[in-house]
Amino acid sequence: MLGRNARSKFRKETKLKLLVTGGAGFIGSNFIHYWLEQHPEDSIANLDVLTYAGHLESLKDIEENSNYSFIKGDITYPEDVKRAMQGVDVVVHFAAESHVDRSLVDPMVFVKTNVVGTGVLLEAALDYEVKRFHHVSTDEVFGQLGPSDPAFDENTNYNPRTPYAASKAGSDHLVRAFYTAYGLPITISNCANNFGPFHDPEKLIPRFITNLMEGKHVPLMGKGENIREWLYVKDHARAIDTILQNGEIGETYLISGEEKTNLEVTKKILEILGKDESFIEYVDHRLGHDFRYATNSTKIQKLGWKAEHSFEEWLEKTVNWYIKNEWWWKPLKANRPNIDRSAQKFYGGKI
Ligand SMILES: NC(=O)c1ccc[n+]([C@@H]2O[C@H](COP(=O)([O-])OP(=O)(O)OC[C@H]3O[C@@H](n4cnc5c(N)ncnc54)[C@H](O)[C@@H]3O)[C@@H](O)[C@H]2O)c1
DSSP: OOOOTTBBHHHSSSEEEEETTTTTTTTHHHHHHHHHHHHHHSSEEEEEEEETTOOGGGGGTTTTTTTEEEOOOOTTTTHHHHHTTTSEEEEEEESOOHHHHHHHOHHHHIIIIIIHHHHHHHHHHHHHHOOEEEEEEGGGGGGOTTOOOOOBOTTOOOOOHHHHHHHHHHHHHHHHHHHHHHOOOOOEEEEEEESSSSSSSSSSHHHHHHHHHOOOEEEEEEOOOOOOEEEHHHHHHHHHHHHHHOOOOOOOOEEEOEEEHHHHHHHHHHHHTOGGGGGEEEOOOOTTOOOBBBBBOHHHHHOOOOOSSHHHHHHHHHHHHHHHHHHHHHHHHHHTHHHHHHHHHHHTOOO
8 A cells, every 4th residue: 555645656557447436427437438548558447326317328439348347336335345346456436426406305315325435435445455546526515605715725624515515525524534544545636517528417507508409498596696617527537637647645636617607607508509598597596505616726737737628619519519419318308307397496495
């Protein structure tokens, strides 16, 4: 096992076996594509229980790749996790319940998957002496910012305000505790909002794109004044690669995107699809709706990472991906006829 504060050198020396958890989800599937392209000598096992958010269709093109395998299993079941952990060098942990609105309706599922599941993985990673456990987390653990507050950085105190953010915060603390208490070689990243292909149509950008393609309205909370940072998903995958190769064991890295109001994002999608603002339906804020997130990524930039995909250009490419790939998202929406109705319910706070 690598010592504390050691810089990992494992990448250059060996072919790696990665265990990716939640690889059938949005970021996990993009990460697997990225990794197999960039590091074709490595092998990846994808452990995913396939919740409503897990789509093996996102990995159809690599099903036959001999360096890729899928294990259907639950991160909260120690037996599933032990089976998946055999011979693994590096764990990249994405699996989570990830939708804030759902966490307001059913918080305990988030506690179970995000906190207990991460604990089960950490215990197994320790038992099997993995060389690195990378935990994928979110900027939402820090709470919200006012309009002119300085951006979050690695020293910002945690102040989660939704069950999703609190469960991710809990998982971050557990990961850090396994480093300080047992010396498990961990790294953590807290990333801004991602966008790109294979993003489930219940999330803001893909829901708005696909609603407009179907001639429907887009439900925008408040006046669309809330601010998020947006990062193209491939830049997130590259950031994790950078941390695995150059990061310090035991350290956390924040990963930034471009700050936009939700109204700016909505108008841009309308413009790309040639629609006017009459398609916007203003709805109530969700409970505990954080006003603004912004992150300072100076620390990861010092490792050699910076975003390479601009919001404007890659949002347009993302819209085009949804136009060309109805086969991927249409069945998902068809199976969830209440996707907008339930969203309205959450946003209205009438839970
Ligand atoms: N989406 C974002 O903008 C964003 C930003 C920052 C951080 N993150 C974090 O990145 C990670 C991935 O996010 P995402 O948007 O790809 O999520 P997602 O909801 O699209 O995918 C989650 C995946 O985890 C799987 N999963 C859920 N419970 C499981 C369990 N018990 N056992 C095994 N697999 C399980 C699901 O089947 C799904 O494939 C999460 O940890 C999330 O907190 C996401």
